[in-house]
Amino acid sequence: DTAVSQTPKYLVTQMGNDKSIKCEQNLGHDTMYWYKQDSKKFLKIMFSYNNKELIINETVPNRFSPKSPDKAHLNLHINSLELGDSAVYFCASSQEAGSGNTIYFGEGSWLTVV
Amino acid sequence: GNSVTQMEGPVTLSEEAFLTINCTYTATGYPSLFWYVQYPGEGLQLLLKATKADDKGSNKGFEATYRKETTSFHLEKGSVQVSDSAVYFCALKGTGFQKLVFGTGTRLLVSP
Numbered sequence: 001d002t003a004v005s006q007t008p009k010y011l012v013t014q015m016g017n018d019k020s021i022k023c024e025q026n027l028g029h030d031t032m033y034w035y036k037q038d039s040k041k042f043l044k045i046m047f048s049y050n051n052k053e054l055i056i057n058e059t060v061p062n063r064f065s066p067k068s069p070d071k072a073h074l075n076l077h078i079n080s081l082e083l084g085d086s087a088v089y090f091c092a093s094s095q096e097a098g099s100g101n102t103i104y105f106g107e108g109s110w111l112t113v114v
Numbered sequence: 115g116n117s118v119t120q121m122e123g124p125v126t127l128s129e130e131a132f133l134t135i136n137c138t139y140t141a142t143g144y145p146s147l148f149w150y151v152q153y154p155g156e157g158l159q160l161l162l163k164a165t166k167a168d169d170k171g172s173n174k175g176f177e178a179t180y181r182k183e184t185t186s187f188h189l190e191k192g193s194v195q196v197s198d199s200a201v202y203f204c205a206l207k208g209t210g211f212q213k214l215v216f217g218t219g220t221r222l223l224v225s226p
Binding site: 031033040041042043044045048050055056058090092100102103104105106107108 | 146148150152156157158159160163165201203207211213214216218219221
């Protein structure tokens, strides 16, 4: 059983389009995250939700809007896509937000904007 | 703020060689430390972790010891295999609702 699953895995789209990436976790975790990995493999957090409440919101353009309908889901919607949005987006989850709690990652969504 | 510094890659080794990937950190309080691995075209997998000073995390022949005095969490393996070729990320997480902070990643290439 996949613990953290995200769809689609690959997405190629044109500049200016709006797209969504969906994420679901079946681990019963309270906290979910979105991370972005750029072309140099650098990983940076974008958002974090705990029990559907936004707790971390890094400096991300407001074209990116996360939505958490329940604590098992955290979707990422991106408006007016730009070339620089091309990256791998990872969804993740953990049991609460304690320092020792392992964060489990999905397999990533490879977004290419052309 | 919290930060992690990893050695630059790529690290190129022959099969059965000894591996060390250096990782040092800067943090307030008592963070937990992690190593994640990313195989080509795949997502991030937890390799090992340590939650307090002097703890040793180990998995699949890899080890790392949480050294508070040197603020380090170096990854080691006694004998690498071709299948270990991947990108390795050192990461740190503070207490409470703090984000997981990653190092820049170190690519390991193991040749037969």
